Amino acid sequence: MSLREMLLSLNMIMFGGKGGVGKTTCASSAAIWAAEHGRNTLIISTDPAHSLGDSLGIELPAGEATPVPGVKNLTALEIDPKADFSEYKGLTTINPLEGSDMPDLMGGMPLMEDIQEMATMSPPGIDEAFALLKVLEFIETEHDYDLVIFDTAPTGHTLRFLSLPETLSGWIGKLLKMRLKLGSLMGLMKSLFTSTERKKDNSLEVLERLKESIVKARDDLTDPTKNSFVVVMIPEEMAISETGRLLNELYKYNIPVSNVVVNNLYQDVDDLCDFCISRRKMQHRNLEKIKETFEQGFKKNIIEVPLFREEVREYEKLKEFGNYLIT
Ligand SMILES: Nc1ncnc2c1ncn2[C@@H]1O[C@H](COP(=O)(O)OP(=O)(O)OP(=O)(O)O)[C@@H](O)[C@H]1O
Ligand SMILES: [Mg+2]
Incomplete structure (x- = not known):
């Protein structure tokens, strides 16, 4: 299923991957797109080192679901790392x-x-379990969202609580x-x-209660008609092996994955300097390898997103980013 179809039909989409590859940017951009396509959307950052507010360019008080100004149907939440369990x-x-x-x-x-x-x-994973159960409880009991987008922490452990x-x-x-x-x-x-x-x-x-809640959460997270995990990566050798490990882990837990985003790709423009030409070559080599491994091997859709001239933050830039992310 394409990311566009997912954003229009699923209830949950999780963005994950290595540190600094663009998870928050992808999640914010996708959330704006979904909200503007009529879905009542909640975007949640489960990373204790939050940057969701910075990405959206708004103040997000810890643990408080906040409507995103200027975007109808969009609410954002950074979970409180000091939450009371x-x-x-x-x-x-x-x-x-x-x-x-x-x-x-x-x-x-x-x-x-x-x-x-x-x-x-x-x-292992008990803290993640507490945090996620709190979030799921919040979604279920207080609100009626069509779609919840998760901006996850840059570790492979986000989902280890599933076991x-x-x-x-x-x-x-x-x-x-x-x-x-x-x-x-x-x-x-x-x-x-x-x-x-x-x-x-x-x-x-x-x-017993904790076990039941996790089993229920697991049912939802592993259901491909409800949830999908989007892996974000950059076209570098190290990212390829790490992404392979992440995909294997997701596979082990039965988490559906159909899309891999390759971010920060140098574009073929006329004014590239020597340095950029060299980087572009390196990226091109790795992109071929990524396609071989993840498109042909793992049967995932590869989404190519270019490196922007400036940081990708706030509404206008996130919308522009969305033109590449959601095709
Ligand atoms: N395609 C792009 N072109 C230019 N800048 C980008 C692009 N994608 C992301 N960025 C910038 O790179 C930085 C890191 O992106 P982001 O915060 O989304 O990564 P992350 O994976 O969420 O990081 P972390 O692991 O720290 O949570 C941000 O400043 C963002 O604006
Ligand atoms: Mg982030």
Whole structure:
């Protein structure tokens, strides 16, 4: 599916890739285009080092969805990197003994090793999961957007939380087992020690709820009629291998990808200096390789975007950028 068709029909589009390649510029430009084609659009930056406001040329208070002045149907949001995930708090330091009066009495027992292992476990991707779930909750409960565009952080880890449900299942199983073991121990100990009032430990419920939300998010993110990931890259050798790795990772998680944007291409103009001619040659070589690898190999549409004379920021320039991005 072309990016144009996607912008007109999908509910979510994510832009990702290496640092500085033009993800935010592509996301902003695409969001303006979609909004002006009648879709009620939300653009969200999930990168803690935000630059979405700078790209659009507006002030975006952290965590506040803000209508973009001068563009009908467009709202922008930079998620607050210091957001409060208190509903999930305690999860990253889970301890099945919490609330009981036993830990000191049981030091040195073999069971303690299991418990200590779990207490220090923090599964990879849990922060990304919290952040994304917050966003999805926001989209679902408060608003009625046709399209949500994600400007993601320049790491390959944006989506690693998608494998969390399996990790969490492992945790839940372990936790249950420990509860059983502890249950019988507790009974034994109770006759020997007086216990204080036990706090309610709801870590199991929290884990189950988190798992369910991620499974649901995963259903949406892997559905090609709802979501697509657009990979942005530049025509350089290093970017080719990194893009290959990103595509493999997305494939592993079943995230649909049909478009790869090759940004910053030197144009064939008359006034190129020696330096630019040399860069253009290098880019041309790499573009051929990109087409071979990603167009023929991975069967992706390649979108070629030229290097502009100036920085691509704010409405007019982003619109012009869109003429190349969305064809
Ligand atoms: N085709 C282009 N021609 C000229 N300048 C460009 C082009 N594409 C992007 N830029 C400029 O390059 C800079 C980096 O772009 P952008 O912020 O979109 O990259 P990014 O991938 O989002 O970076 P980060 O990884 O830091 O989030 C910006 O100043 C942007 O205006
Ligand atoms: Mg960016």
